[in-house]
Amino acid sequence: MKRHQVTIIDIAKELNLSKSTVSRALTGHPSVNAVTRQAVLELAEKLDYQRNMLAISLITKKTNTIGIIVPEFYSSFFPNVIMGAQEVAGKAGYNTVICQCNESYETEVANTKVMLANQVDGILVSITKETRNFDHLKIFHRKGIPIVFFNRVCDEMDVPKVIVDDYDGAYRAVNYLLEKGRKRIAHLAGPSSLKISEKRLSGYKAALKRNNIELDEDLIISYDLSMDKVKIYVNHLLNLERPPDAIFAVNDPTAIEAIQVIKKRGLRVPEDIAVVGFSNDYASGLIEPSLTTVSQPVKEIGQTAAQLLIEQISRDVSDWKTIIRVLKTELIIRKSS
Amino acid sequence: MKRHQVTIIDIAKELNLSKSTVSRALTGHPSVNAVTRQAVLELAEKLDYQRNMLAISLITKKTNTIGIIVPEFYSSFFPNVIMGAQEVAGKAGYNTVICQCNESYETEVANTKVMLANQVDGILVSITKETRNFDHLKIFHRKGIPIVFFNRVCDEMDVPKVIVDDYDGAYRAVNYLLEKGRKRIAHLAGPSSLKISEKRLSGYKAALKRNNIELDEDLIISYDLSMDKVKIYVNHLLNLERPPDAIFAVNDPTAIEAIQVIKKRGLRVPEDIAVVGFSNDYASGLIEPSLTTVSQPVKEIGQTAAQLLIEQISRDVSDWKTIIRVLKTELIIRKSS
DNA sequence: TTCGTTATTGGGAACATTCCCGAAAATTGG
């Protein structure tokens, strides 16, 4: 049973109209008689007519689809950002194609090709920890397809970005630890390829400086965010001659992992060593002791990113804005500090 | 600067060929001279030609896209299933459109329309807690678009399904609690509209019966999975004249929430009351005490679902199979029991 | 040389729509 899709031509024939008229009636074009329109609409309803978006997109060169490329689904961060983005995209009539890269640069490039082939009207992207070359993303810019970065942004591209004030968040977190009397604060930093790592690191450094604490490079460990390594680094820190009395982690999963390791060693959090994370993931309120962390307005990140993208899409290529929207963080103080 | 998309006609003109020949060369059709093909391929490369999938899909009536509809992104469950599904779909050359419904029936129906409009080749779906009417999904069946359910399946449709043995998992969990000497085990059940709730409930009942424990209806609370209600129900249970000494929750978020409430009341887990969940979410290993739970092969669920769907797509409508794939669960014993 | 074959290629319909342009019909004003 080959099912023939109902087309405007079917409707046209049945009503003795031309496809042009049916098209106009369906799209709400003003120059069509009210009765005719009514008849078309009714028949369309009756035949369960569905407009063929493929054909429409082919002509209009617009798919009403945006792509979202995220590096991972490990924590609750990206799923939540996506929810925010989908919410405003959906309201604006855009569909969403989501790609998750498993933190792999190659997958990111491949996903990028998928988006291109699918002719998305624009993309939202947060890069993987491996991404150092941005040619695959610059293609979009060259082709006139809007792109908006969020969270993990690309510094060498002049496009809109949605970030939080990582520097300030880190600064406040470390400052808080110092106020609480901590003297030796270690930092489990992310890879230097990511701007967020750098910013959080410099916030950390600034807080120390402000409090006249000398920077001890031994206490700064930059790693690639693969969770299995956390154990090694935390143990390394605890084995130092003068171990830290606090750890500021680049993100919550790292902080959570660190707490596990510390507890396993028989040390107490926060008595022996305080831990602070970044992001306020779902899990951070659950772990024992609950994690002090710098909370990001996750959903809002997704919303503003999508909004910016949609504005960009409707705008003309010539006057793309390179807005950088910086959202506020909030220090959530819990038991781990 | 209006950017003219490079088409096969551009290539054809430049090489003094017809678009037919170029098309054949590009698609690897055998009946085209080796030199011609080479020339076409090279020029295509040089011009950065990209096939227009819209046009191709319009003709072939195949978009190479599958849709995934999930009820929520709250826990790590669905993101992980999606990762599994995307993995096998991607390898088979399929793109993925993901929709998340916020547990809203209406959003699900809307998302369903999106999928239809986008002409997906098939969909993977797990219904919302509100879904009781399945007309919006039956449409796919009628239109000859394959559909595969996973996790939260629809009982009244004869299509492939991927589930775990919920009955068995619940049975083993409750049985374990009984072996540990618990006498009054409460069950925080999910809404009866979901098959998984029912199955887990009956596994619970079976385990009690098997151990000659009389069923106490007061200990069974069926709720709608909205987290804020857990507090009320757990408190209600603890206020009973003969409060339970264990709680078996329909899923991990519920169990985790229950633990929080119990702890807040000053009771100890598991000494005063044991808690067991279902799914082995990311958070369940982190909470204190760590949660005993029935683990599901999450990624595998996504993989098999996608596999089943793709088989269905390539198959002819006439001989669709209605396979039900039941995966195994595993009882993960941690500190909460 | 001529005919039958095979290897290549071209032409054009089809896919479902939109949109521009012109034509027919209806309405209005004087």
Add this chain to the structure above:
DNA sequence: CCAATTTTCGGGAATGTTCCCAATAACGAA
């Protein structure tokens, strides 16, 4: 009642491909 509009509609090109059917060229064989 006729010209001038305005309203309403149809025709056909265009979107970028695929695919079927011919047509042309080349190449042997008779």
